[in-house]
Amino acid sequence: MSTPVHRAPMRSRRDDVPDGLAVDRALDLGLCGIGGTLHPPPSTLDDAIERLSTSYDERAARRLHRFAEVPDGSFVWTREIDGLYRLGCLAGPWRYDASPAAVEADLVHVRPCVWAPRPYAEVPAEVASTFSRGGRNFQRIRDAGAATAELWTQRAEATKR
Numbered sequence: 001m002s003t004p005v006h007r008a009p010m011r012s013r014r015d016d017v018p019d020g021l022a023v024d025r026a027l028d029l030g031l032c033g034i035g036g037t038l039h040p041p042p043s044t045l046d047d048a049i050e051r052l053s054t055s056y057d058e059r060a061a062r063r064l065h066r067f068a069e070v071p072d073g074s075f076v077w078t079r080e081i082d083g084l085y086r087l088g089c090l091a092g093p094w095r096y097d098a099s100p101a102a103v104e105a106d107l108v109h110v111r112p113c114v115w116a117p118r119p120y121a122e123v124p125a126e127v128a129s130t131f132s133r134g135g136r137n138f139q140r141i142r143d144a145g146a147a148t149a150e151l152w153t154q155r156a157e158a159t160k161r
Helices: 021-029 045-055 058-069 100-105 125-132 145-160
Strands: 005-007 031-034 075-079 085-090 109-115
Touching: 005 125, 021 031, 021 075, 021 100, 021 109, 031 058, 045 058, 058 109, 075 125, 075 145, 085 145
Parallel strands: 005 075
Antiparallel strands: 031 109, 075 085, 085 109
């Protein structure tokens, strides 16, 4: 069985958040995440899921639950504002980031992520297809595991040189 691969557009559903702000923050800080600001900040994942359900809707709560349950070591793809893709690997559990910069970017539900140091102009066809449909949801990309794993291995080998 191949390592799961996900699309992580990190685009806020809030109209006041500029495109690219959350992706830039995530890449700078080694994070992957989704939005859904809560006041006051939740103390646990269960608290966050319950409060998203009532403050936003049940779909927002399900999105957070799915995001938090993705296994460590799963690959994620995001896309920078210039259209280049970035490949990452989830490396830790969910936490809520209540910092002003996280709230401004609407990237508050986050997990540690190791990002490849360089962007990719060409990606596996399944990845490009998933992003071409648009949307803001964190979602699984089917049939992209082997090609993505190969790119991740090449990244690791390149950093050894």
